[in-house]
Amino acid sequence: MSDIDSLGLNPSQKEAVLYLDGPCLVLAGAGSGKTRVITQKIAYLINQCGYEARSIIALTFTNKAAKEMVERVNHIVDKKSSKGLTVCTFHALGVRFLRQEAKNLNLKDNFSILDSTDAGQIIQEMLATTDKVRIRVIQQQISLWKNDLLGPDDIVPTTPDEKEAQRVYRNYEATLKAYQSVDFDDLIRLPVLLMRANEEVKERWQKRIKYLLVDEYQDTNVCQYEWVKLLTGWHQKFTAVGDDDQAIYAWRGATIENLAKLTQDYSNLKIIKLEQNYRSVETVLNAANKVISNNPNLFQKTLWSTLGKGEPIQVISMENEEAEAETVGMRISAAHFNKKAQWKDFAVLYRGNHQARIFEQAFRQLRIPYSISGGQSFFDKAEIRDILAYMRLIANDDDDPAFIRAVTTPRRGVGQTTLTHLGEFAVSKKCSLFGAIFEPEIIEIIAERQLKPLMVFAQFIQGIQERAAKPVEQQSAAELLDELMAYIRYEDYLYEHHDDRAAQARWQNVLDLIEWLKRKAQDDDMRFIDLVQHIALITMLERNEQEEEQDAVTLSTLHASKGLEFPYVHMVGVEEGLLPHMGKEDEYGDPNKDNEELYVQRIQEERRLMYVGITRAQYELTLTWCKKRKKAREELIREPSRFIAEMGLEDKQQKLSDPFKGMSAKERLAQLKQMIKPV
DNA sequence: GGTCCATCACTTTTT
DNA sequence: GTGATGGACC
Numbered sequence: 277m278s279d280i281d282s283l284g285l286n287p288s289q290k291e292a293v294l295y296l297d298g299p300c301l302v303l304a305g306a307g308s309g310k311t312r313v314i315t316q317k318i319a320y321l322i323n324q325c326g327y328e329a330r331s332i333i334a335l336t337f338t339n340k341a342a343k344e345m346v347e348r349v350n351h352i353v354d355k356k357s358s359k360g361l362t363v364c365t366f367h368a369l370g371v372r373f374l375r376q377e378a379k380n381l382n383l384k385d386n387f388s389i390l391d392s393t394d395a396g397q398i399i400q401e402m403l404a405t406t407d408k409v410r411i412r413v414i415q416q417q418i419s420l421w422k423n424d425l426l427g428p429d430d431i432v433p434t435t436p437d438e439k440e441a442q443r444v445y446r447n448y449e450a451t452l453k454a455y456q457s458v459d460f461d462d463l464i465r466l467p468v469l470l471m472r473a474n475e476e477v478k479e480r481w482q483k484r485i486k487y488l489l490v491d492e493y494q495d496t497n498v499c500q501y502e503w504v505k506l507l508t509g510w511h512q513k514f515t516a517v518g519d520d521d522q523a524i525y526a527w528r529g530a531t532i533e534n535l536a537k538l539t540q541d542y543s544n545l546k547i548i549k550l551e552q553n554y555r556s557v558e559t560v561l562n563a564a565n566k567v568i569s570n571n572p573n574l575f576q577k578t579l580w581s582t583l584g585k586g587e588p589i590q591v592i593s594m595e596n597e598e599a600e601a602e603t604v605g606m607r608i609s610a611a612h613f614n615k616k617a618q619w620k621d622f623a624v625l626y627r628g629n630h631q632a633r634i635f636e637q638a639f640r641q642l643r644i645p646y647s648i649s650g651g652q653s654f655f656d657k658a659e660i661r662d663i664l665a666y667m668r669l670i671a672n673d674d675d676d677p678a679f680i681r682a683v684t685t686p687r688r689g690v691g692q693t694t695l696t697h698l699g700e701f702a703v704s705k706k707c708s709l710f711g712a713i714f715e716p717e718i719i720e721i722i723a724e725r726q727l728k729p730l731m732v733f734a735q736f737i738q739g740i741q742e743r744a745a746k747p748v749e750q751q752s753a754a755e756l757l758d759e760l761m762a763y764i765r766y767e768d769y770l771y772e773h774h775d776d777r778a779a780q781a782r783w784q785n786v787l788d789l790i791e792w793l794k795r796k797a798q799d800d801d802m803r804f805i806d807l808v809q810h811i812a813l814i815t816m817l818e819r820n821e822q823e824e825e826q827d828a829v830t831l832s833t834l835h836a837s838k839g840l841e842f843p844y845v846h847m848v849g850v851e852e853g854l855l856p857h858m859g860k861e862d863e864y865g866d867p868n869k870d871n872e873e874l875y876v877q878r879i880q881e882e883r884r885l886m887y888v889g890i891t892r893a894q895y896e897l898t899l900t901w902c903k904k905r906k907k908a909r910e911e912l913i914r915e916p917s918r919f920i921a922e923m924g925l926e927d928k929q930q931k932l933s934d935p936f937k938g939m940s941a942k943e944r945l946a947q948l949k950q951m952i953k954p955v
Numbered sequence: 956g957g958t959c960c961a962t963c964a965c966t967t968t969t970t
Numbered sequence: 971g972t973g974a975t976g977g978a979c980c
Binding site: 337338339340365366367368370389391392409459460461463464495524525527528627628629630812813833834835836854857881885907908909 | 968
């Protein structure tokens, strides 16, 4: 058993770990060791306070964070004592909760989880449009309502758009029910609704959970906060860790007001601030503190460190984005050789994903290895969705979207007409498309010739279904996967529809998926059916284990960089319009018009984004901005971001301009060679 | 009626 | 670079 004094915690961290008398809020500045506090607190609860591991739950927002936390806990708590400990995302706990309580919600316990693409398709059909913007707006509105715990009937629409969204919302809910499916928001919302409505369920969960820890508390939405309150109930034993200055997800429903609410709802709330930063040098921290001091603050925090003064922050103006990409590339290349730093010590951070492309180009040319964080998710690729549709259908044959996708990909003689007839028939019978195939009257609706392929398909799925729920000892998931893949003949399909190169790439993705699934099933002793139910929550991060540790420069959006740190950081495109980002005035608010409030809040969130970016840097930070930038077909004249002025740098730092300005490509390379000192 | 090319408009994104 | 739209043409 480890002595708490020997853990090397600073006084505030120690206080946060030891405090158990009631609800506790830890305000953890960037780089102040918050993961450390959470993991040490879990260890303390188990090792010193006699808590059973299974009565402790730690919630995170991403799989990545959960995984990291599990690893760190396993480091300090022996395997036996930590058995049964729950460290997972809000959504994963939601799934577990719903599977267990499904019957109380009139839901099959094998319900499907629709991701936002699936949900978007349902909404697309309801709106009968292909206008992506419109679909996204409505979908987002519904999601925001759900996150605010508002049902269709709670909404009083004030605009035609809201009225439309309300109509779709109602429809959408009915459709999900028919599909025996839930969306991501439901994974939190339904548990809340059930715990509110059902005393027995509420008490059972409150008894089960003896201590709750919440990471990134500033990113919680109304619904998640409500759930935390319900789960901890009367005993109020929880620790929330967060940083209001790093709240950058208001646009998807997160509300910083949850921090203020915590102080209101719990008069006995203990607030502990972590202000010592273990990451960055003073120049970086000073700039960060200055920028964020322009935001109103519920809790005043000032970061400090003992890592020394550090290099001055550099601000470089560029002619255009090509020059920016090339110059940043050359600076990184030069620094890599001169400082003998590894590639992975560098990061380029930007506001929008589209900014990545030009850096990729430049880096390829300069032979700089890079890896892009984010981008299209592995699970969003068509070939992956195709295979998963089969698996979803096997798990839940009420899942109509999965049925349609699986039965038509690859083509097996079931066309649009057959599907339309089947659909109408299913509606009249109040059953799923899959179920409709087995209704006796189907022969009156669909002719023998069209029915045959449907029957063959459905019977195959049923055959797999039967065995998919058998215990692992009797039926391995791997075997069923192989059988399924043999039936689909997906490789042939790929080569018929794509050229060889593309087909090969896509097939490789499928092989990766299958291999990953088999390993997962093996490692965690899962039945086929368990496997399916886990997939919806997995992102590519978990898949990336092997590829993770490569020596490459990180290209990342500011959002995706939260929680990471790098010795050398370039923040690029630090311009008015990009950071702070401005959209169309009518949508986002005009500073001069009546929606000033909205505008002010948007700027504040952008400022927090700037703060997140600055605080990623450990030793050196460089900001760049372009005087000109192409947007669509226009070339826009740009101004440096107001946030640069807010950093309060000395004049000379701001006047640096592109060292490669006006040079030809050849001259630039010569210059680069000169910059790299001979070893 | 279907296909092809020009034109336009483009946050952030985990689960 | 992408993906959707719309007009022109077959």
